[in-house]
Amino acid sequence: MRVLVVDDDPQILRALRINLTAHGYHVNTAATGRAALLAVGDVHPDLVVLDLGLPDLDGTEVIAGLRGWTTVPIVVLSARADSTDKVAALDAGADDYVTKPFGMAELLARLRAAARRAATSVGGGDRVVAFGEVEVDLERKRVQRAGADVHLTPTEWGMLEMLVRHRGKLVSQRDMLREVWGPRHEDRTNYLRVFLAQLRRKLEPDPAHPRHLLTEPGMGYRLEL
Numbered sequence: 001m002r003v004l005v006v007d008d009d010p011q012i013l014r015a016l017r018i019n020l021t022a023h024g025y026h027v028n029t030a031a032t033g034r035a036a037l038l039a040v041g042d043v044h045p046d047l048v049v050l051d052l053g054l055p056d057l058d059g060t061e062v063i064a065g066l067r068g069w070t071t072v073p074i075v076v077l078s079a080r081a082d083s084t085d086k087v088a089a090l091d092a093g094a095d096d097y098v099t100k101p102f103g104m105a106e107l108l109a110r111l112r113a114a115a116r117r118a119a120t121s122v123g124g125g126d127r128v129v130a131f132g133e134v135e136v137d138l139e140r141k142r143v144q145r146a147g148a149d150v151h152l153t154p155t156e157w158g159m160l161e162m163l164v165r166h167r168g169k170l171v172s173q174r175d176m177l178r179e180v181w182g183p184r185h186e187d188r189t190n191y192l193r194v195f196l197a198q199l200r201r202k203l204e205p206d207p208a209h210p211r212h213l214l215t216e217p218g219m220g221y222r223l224e225l
Contacts, residue, residue, distance in 0.1 A: 001115060002026040004045040006036040008055050019104050033057030037065050041182025044154040045072060047111055052078040060092045067093035069178045073114035129164050131212045131225040134203050136164050150202050155180060159195055163223040172220040196221065
């Protein structure tokens, strides 16, 4: 799983990178709120660990900004122990709140719990969704075709995951761009054509005549099982 750690303290960033990497996580870091907002759109993390005391934006502003377009689990890691700060962060959309100083074992347990809650809320509770020769494991973020693993880039996975979660329904171009690339890219429809073509090459039996990853011209995209 990929974790984005957001904190302006270099020592905490380094310690979390080392410890989380040692426990099997892929770690990206950001030292400001604006960098965090951009990074979520760029790397599509599975979890965000967020400090509230950032130099440019308050952490609650970052949470509110993310909740405008993504459901990525957010675990606050902050020195603010006052209940009003906790309530404000949770009301803004945080999934959990851990106060500093913290134990690494507790933080890891909170991350696992947040990831489990997110996994059970995806796709109506179905962990594995199949179409044609393809199986998509939403919890493990794993794709197989005819039993062989298929490597997807983070952006390709973001598109496929959204289509799988809304399978059988139209996903508008605007919604796809907003969730996968972030709110600053809602007019970049050329991105969609490029990455959907890549997904079709990897997953469709005949990419030129797709049966599952369908385009609704001028409207959006749909996954037919």
